[in-house]
Every structure is written in structure tokens, then in C-alpha cells.
Amino acid sequence: MTVLIQFIVGIVFGLGLLLSGMSNPEKVLNFLDLAAIRTGGWDPSLILVMAGAVGVTLAGFRLVFRRQRPLLGDRFHLPPPPTLDWRIATGPAVFGIGWGLAGICPGPAFVALGYGSPAIVLFVVAMMIGIAAARMLASRQPSLTAALPE
Numbered sequence: 721m722t723v724l725i726q727f728i729v730g731i732v733f734g735l736g737l738l739l740s741g742m743s744n745p746e747k748v749l750n751f752l753d754l755a756a757i758r759t760g761g762w763d764p765s766l767i768l769v770m771a772g773a774v775g776v777t778l779a780g781f782r783l784v785f786r787r788q789r790p791l792l793g794d795r796f797h798l799p800p801p802p803t804l805d806w807r808i809a810t811g812p813a814v815f816g817i818g819w820g821l822a823g824i825c826p827g828p829a830f831v832a833l834g835y836g837s838p839a840i841v842l843f844v845v846a847m848m849i850g851i852a853a854a855r856m857l858a859s860r861q862p863s864l865t866a867a868l869p870e
Contacts (some may be wrong), residue, residue: 734831740769743831745823750783752820807858 734743742749750756750763789795802808821826822843824832829847834838 737831743828749823
């Protein structure tokens with residue numbers, strides 16, 4: 721039952737990306753191109769999509785955490801308080817640079833595979849190689865927290 725619900729949630733997420741146009745890299749790049757503000761080519765719709773997502777998430781969290789336990793689990797699985805390590809310091813920066821250069825991030829990339837674009841296929845293959853390389857590197861590197869003074 722849990723897998724079916726996760727599948728349905730994934731379908732809804734993918735449909736949301738398609739309907740909002742966020743699976744189209746050009747739409748995202750048009751938002752990131754601040755120079756286009758002067759020419760009238762800037763597309764602010766990404767802000768609206770993000771604001772809508774944040775609003776739904778905040779409402780959802782308020783509803784979910786009123787419960788003693790999740791509907792399909794015995795307890796909530798919340799992450800521990802963050803500790804500073806090299807992945808937290810560099811991961812978001814690499815993600816942001818990649819998103820800015822390509823105009824697409826992992827979720828929309830998988831949705832955009834349905835377009836059949838060779839560029840999207842190449843992006844997803846490169847992304848999977850990057851994820852595997854990052855995991856290999858992470859397993860070999862000590863945490864930066866060990867080097868920080870207490």
C-alpha cells in the first residue's frame with residue numbers, strides 16, 4: 721500500500737511539474753536571466769510555483785504533525801540536527817551552479833525524459849554518474865566536523 725501511495729504522489733508531483741512548465745529548462749533559464757528584465761523577456765513564474773509549493777508544504781506539515789504518528793508508519797522519521805560537513809557546504813553550491821547552467825534539476829529532469837530529448841537523456845545520465853561519484857567520494861572522506869574546534 722505504501723508503494724502505491726508513493727507512486728501516486730510521484731505522479732502528482734510530475735504532473736505539477738508538467739502543468740507549471742518547470743520540466744522545460746528554457747522556462748527556468750528565462751527566470752534566472754535577470755538581464756532580460758530590461759528587455760521584457762524575464763519570466764517570474766518560477767517564483768509563483770515556488771510560493772505555491774511552500775504554502776502547500778507549510779499547510780501539510782501543520783496537518784501532519786498534529787498526529788501522534790504518520791498514517792502509514794509507526795513513527796515520524798525526522799532528520800537529526802545538521803552537522804557541518806563538506807557535503808552540506810558544497811552540495812547546495814554545486815546544485816545551484818548546475819541548475820543555473822542547465823536550467824533543470826533532478827525532479828523535472830526525470831519528468832522531462834518523456835520529451836525524448838537527447839539533451840535531457842544526457843543530463844540524466846550525467847546526473848546519475850555524478851550521484852554515484854559523490855557517494856563514492858563521501859564514503860572515502862572524513863567529516864569536516866572532526867576538524868572543527870568544539
